[in-house]
Amino acid sequence: MREHKLFANHKKCIFAADKIPLLGCIVGKNGVRPDRIKEISDWSVPVDVKGLRKFLGLAAYLHKYSRNYAEMTVHLLRLLKKNVRCSWSAECQ
Template sequence: MRERDIPYKAVSLPSSMLREWLVMLQGLSNVHVQLSRRGTNLLRSVRDFAPSYFDDVYVHSRAMDGKTDVEVHKVHVRKILTLMREQKFFVNLKECKFAANKIPLLGCIVGKNGVRPDPEKIQEISDWSVSVDVKGLRKFLGLAAYLHKYSRNYAKMTVHLSRRLKKNERWSSSADCQHSFEGIKKILI
């Protein structure tokens, strides 16, 4: 929170004391936008190795100039923490992962070997039973669509199931739909 805005966020307590908040309150409607904007502006100079997503900062480092990737990573983390301290950003150490080989990010696992689907999502797909209603089918196709970038021929596999979502389509369990359902599970697993 900007120092000049602190008096505007003050509240009066029952004991007649005035409480001034030094950090953003969660109940404010634009807190996420302001946090994201401030974080983006703060990290603009280090965006090459530290992208951010809302209140998360992901620091990735590679070996360079004769230094190992760990040595470079330490320099990067130090630089980020210094920037944050200067701007009065706080870090919750319980939520931090330092020198991790892979991290979960938006339903995927990001690591040295690239991006791959989260094993929990894959397990969820493999455990899914045949959907007997439109709502269940929408859930299945939604999760499958999220993971389909890791598979081939996804569009062909979903044709029969997607037809079932049309407004006046009769709901029946056909062999084509069952084959599509099992095929989608197979290519995603």
């Protein structure tokens, strides 16, 4: 590293850890998972189109951690169409 003028900051280094935070995820021996799971699970139900867009943006960012992302969001995406009343149903939940 020194040959290419790269230096490690010892204060930021983590040694002999089971898991480490990296780019908004926790990377460990069991794989990669999103860092802020508690915040995501406590996300309030969107009440308007703007809130729905925010939620879908988060879901799109995290789609690699879930199965069947497209199937889970199909009902939510229908609510974004023009002239559709935004009502949160059991299918959306």
